[in-house]
Amino acid sequence: MSETLLLVDGSNYLFRAFHALPDLRTSAGEPTGAIKGFTAMLGAVRSKVKPDFGVCVFDAKGKTFRSGIYPEYKANRPPMPEDLAAQIGPIHEFVRALGWRIIEKSGVEADDVIGTLATRAKAEGLTTYIATGDKDLNQLVEDGRVMTINTMTHEVLDEAGVKAKFGVPPGLIIDYLALMGDKVDNVPGIYKCGPKTAAKWLEAFGSLEAVAEHAPEVKGKAGEYLRQGLGFLPVAKDLVTIRTAVELPEVGTCRDLTFSEPDEAKLEPLFARWEMRSSAGRIRKQAAQAKKPSAPAGAQPDLFSALPASGPAPAGVLPQPPGLLEDPVDFSLVEDEASLKAMLGVLGAQEQSAIPVSVEILADSHQPMTAKLCGIALCAGGAGAWYMPLALGDGTRSKPQQDLLEGLRPWLEGGAPKVGHSVKFLLHVFANEGIRLSGRPGRGLEDTRLQDYVIESHNRHELPRLALRWLRRPIQGPEEVFGRGASEKRPWEVPREQAARYAVESAAAIRALYARFLLKMREEPAQKLESIYEDIELPTESVLFRMERTGTLIDPVRLEAQSRELAARIGELERRAWQEAGEEFNLSSPRQLGHILFEKLAIPAKKKTASGGYSTGEEVLSELAADYPLPRTVLEYRALAKLKSTYTDKLPAMIFPGDGRVHTTFGQATAVTGRLASSDPNLQNIPVRTEEGRRVREAFIAPAGCRIVSADYSQIELRIMAHLSGDPGLVSAFQRGMDVHRATASEVFGVPPEEVTPEQRRMAKVINFGLIYGMGAHGLAQNLGVDRAKAAEFISRYFARYPLVHEYMDRTRQLAHERGYVETAFGRRLWLPDIESTRAVVRAGAERQAINAPMQGTAADLIKIAMVSVQKWLDERALCSRLVLQVHDELVLEVPDEELGEVMKKLPLIMSGVATLRVPLTASVGSGESWEAAH
Known part of the structure; x- marks a missing residue:
């Protein structure tokens, strides 16, 4: 189990905390915003990372060696605000009382101390996280052993993350900074050279020195500015280079940087002195959460060792299961009948294994309908790993390679358990080969992207990020191997050994992640997350694949x-x-x-x-x-x-030439709430409230002999609010089939329902939907076109009519603060990373999201369950009708004329019967020659 070191850039934290919070003060007028912000941020990052060791590093007073290199260094910096300077002493007291060590080193900057400690920690076998908002420190990121974690967002950047964020890898961050310069530190760079230009030059030429060498080739004004600034570039590079060999005699080894227990004898008077008693509970809670669970004496971490009991798994705190991710992974090439037969023999013996064989592929493009299979990697853990190359050096496939693929076809199409990452894309690529990739009967392939999405929907789900986060194992990302954009190489254009190793190590990570995620989901109460994955997400993926394959006919x-x-x-x-x-x-x-x-x-x-x-x-x-x-x-x-x-x-x-249809891609692991996304093209954002937008939907047509059928849920989020809150007034209105907007208007405006005007009903609709989105009096006033006092009066009347709705909102906000997440009616967990933000406006936004997310998420769950149920019924009836689109709360089908009556009758019954709520679910259905005509 790798040990971790957390290095906090205390000086960066100071300024971020000071500027993040409003001007908070004690009753005596003393500033406290930075104190409160700093302690909150410090506790949050420690509870996130759960490090074994840690230290808070501050800049010491006085000039550093950089002023000797360039006397104007930081010369334009204004003096520290007096209110911030007054809070530094108390902050240091809090840091030490919370059990942290502090380091300040004269003559160098905090960055240099951090660089030195990170370098030493790497040599000592520790994994280091640098908590900072300073981009300079990303030059230290290396091979998954040193990562940065953002002060505010807690986004962890590994090598791939640095490249994705800045456009250059960590090894070129120094060159990147030298080209741009730094206005804050008064380091001149190349005039008008911003991040994009710096990254473009470095990608084109490879280094700062090469950029200077090729400066005569750069055209236009940018080239003139570059040539004018060449003389200072070596100095700029020296200034932005972090030193990694600072003498630190006070630190024997990085393992000496241990945490002490919080000193209550010091904390209690500090909380009282700075009037922070309301923060005391949160700070103590964060300190408790920061401790790693201790293992029994002599115990060794293995695949099924205990994971954290709740909350998102902090990056890099999980033990690596031995034997699953060797470095490097041993694998065999499958290039002839003998090696194929040997592999199939091992695969056959794995069919009863608790952990499926993982499948990863290399393809020549990212387009699902046209991507060509170039290689297959399989991993069965200790039983073996294999790579089957399926493309020659010119991208073509030889007959022996095709024969090998045909030899593997029975296993690919059989019922052996298999797991992949982004399985829907795998299904498309194999379908392009005429192969129906299958997994367990009635279940299909397992998907680690969907597993992670169910566990942590708010995070990114790229495989290299997950391997580092959950397995403590850095693996290469596709951009590192193949490049990106216009310079991206296809699998046969990189050395075969490199492509094969990338694919196999990805497959090995997928298999290990599956086991990790399965254990994580099963440890949750009532195994709700496992049910979300197995009963909703997996079957939805299968339906979406079929919908994408079918496409939509347009005129x-x-x-x-x-x-x-x-x-x-x-x-x-x-x-x-x-x-x-x-x-x-x-x-x-x-x-x-x-x-x-x-x-x-x-x-x-x-x-x-x-x-x-x-x-x-x-x-x-x-x-x-x-x-x-x-x-x-x-x-x-x-x-x-x-x-x-x-x-x-x-x-x-x-339009796809093969069938004359448009094939969108449905993003299943995209929205935090569980809603589907649509891309290439995005068919969910076609305007429906304008005549021009509706005309676009008229171009989505049915083929000859068919009709378009549209079915959508009625007022689904209001019905879910009634179910979740249990408010008798709201529940009764839906149970009696009342017009809920008219009923609300009657209460708010104090008139009988039959006397409600269209304008009052419209305003009541704004109130109904605005409040479930967490809208306050100010927002409601803007949407209704009334003053704030009148909007506040409407809200008061609304909650007087529906008091349990107000109680539900208060209760949900409280739970969100206590747990960091809210849940849908089915148990989907919706994380709120900003719910404890030190910035009031950000925290308020998270609280609004906490109220609305359960409704959006439950609606997303319902439409997915409906899709699966409709597809199951179509299959059971052997009908030719096909699902073609899912947009918001609507399902769109292409139905042959002879099946129209049966589908129109059954579809709303299926949709209304997918779940039993306190109020009835209702779905309306229509048909027509086009999508628009079906409404």
Whole structure:
């Protein structure tokens, strides 16, 4: 079990804590915001990582050696705010009382101390996490042994994470920083060289020195600026390079940096002195959560050792199961009949194993419908691992390779248990080969992406990240092996040994992760998470694969005609905008639009962007549109331009030549709430409230002899609120089949239901849905167009009518703070990472999310269960009707005319019967020649 060291960049924490919280003060007027923020952040990161050792490193007073290199270093920094300086002493007292050691070293910076300790820890066999918001420290990230963890978000960056975030690997962060310079530290870089330019140059040339060597080749103004700044680059590089050999005689080994037990004799008076008694319980709770569970004396960690009892698994705290992820993994190449026969013999003996054989593939593209299989990796743990190459050096496949694939086909299509990562893509690639990849009968393949999604929906689910997080095992990511973007190589364009090892080690990680995740899900009370995975997510994946494979028929002629009409309308709006502005300008340029609105027309600016420019986002323009014509015109222009570029222009070009259909990809492990996403193309964001958007849906048509059938749940989230809250008024309204919006209007406006006006019903609808989204009086006032006092009165009347709804909201917020998550009616866990944020606005947002997430998540669960139930019924009846789309709370089917009556009758019954709630579920159904006509 690898030991971990947590190095906290205390100086970075100081400033982040000071600026994150409002101006908090004691009753005597003494500032406390930084104290409260720092202690909260320190406790949160320790409870997240659960380190064995740790230290908090601060900058010492006075100049450092860098001022000798460049006298202007940090010369433009303003003095530390007095309110922050006053809090440093108390912060140090708290840190020590909480059991941390503190290091300050004169003549160097905290970064240099951290760099030295991280380097020593690596040599001593420790894994290091550096808690910081400073990008400079990412230069220390290396081989999964040193990682950074963000101060605020707790995002962990390994090598792949650094590359994804900055565009360069850790080894080039120094060069990257030297090119950009650092305004905060007054380190000059290349003029106007930002992150994208720096990353582009380094990707093109490979290093800072190579960039300088090739500077004459860089064209335009960027090249001129580069050549002008070459002289200072070596100095800049020296300044941004973190030293890793600082003398630290006070630290014998990194294992000396142990934690002490919190000193209650010191903490109690500190809490009292700084009036932080309300924070004391949380801080003590975090300290308790930071302790690793102790193993029995002499016990060795194994595959089934105990995992943390609750909460997301902190990165890098789980023991590595011995024998599962050897480094490197031994594997055999399958290149002839003898090696195939030997592999199949071992695979046959694995069919009763508790852990399935893992399957990983290499393909020549990321497009599910066209990707070609280039290699297969299989891992059966200690029994063996194999790689079967299926592409020659030119990308073609030889007959012997095809024969090997055919020899493996019976096992691939058989009922042997198998596990993959992102199984839906595997199913597509094998389907492109005419192979129906199968797993256990009635269950299919296990999927580690879906397992992790059920356990921690709020995190990213890439395989290298999971291997590092759960198995303490760094593995290569695809970008490290094949590159990315325009320079991405295909599997046959990298050395075969490299491609094979990448695939096999990925397969080995998948198999180990499956066992980890299975254990994690089974330890939960009532095994709710395992039920979510097995009864909802796995069968949904199978249905989504079939839907993606089927695709949706569209009419390109209709879309092309609409594109022409939209182009004409967009041109008219552009000319109208020019007339309203008094000059021609680029409506798509926020800078030009901001100049016209707020400088030329002198409209009062609502807010600025982070860079100091005028904000011209939809929210700002919508507010201005009530009083000024130009913002109204721009909003209409943007809506039509987006519709044209995203749908009417794009969809015809996305028709698959093989069947004349559009094949979207459904993202199953995307939204935190469990909702499905749609991409390439996104069919869930087609506007339905505008005539132009509805016309796009008219182009989604049924083939000859068929009809489009649409069925969607009625007021699903309000019904779920009634179920979760148990409010008798709300439950009764649904049970009696009342118009809930009319009933709410009757209560809020004090009129009999039959006298409610359409406008009152509309306002009641806003209130019903606004409150379940956690909207307060301010937001409700804006949405209703009334003053805040009137909105507060509406809310008061609403909760007087539905008191248990208010109790549910309060209870849910409290549970979210206590547990860090909320749950759907089925037990899906929805994590809220920001629920204990030190920033009030962020924490308030998480509390609103806590109220709404159970409703959105339960609705997502219901529609998935409905999809699975409908598909099961279609299969049992051997019908030719097919599910083609799922959008929000709606299912869309393609139904032959002769099956229309049966489907129209049965579909709403299936959807309304998938779960028993306190209130009835109802689904409406319609049919037509197009998707729009079916509504």
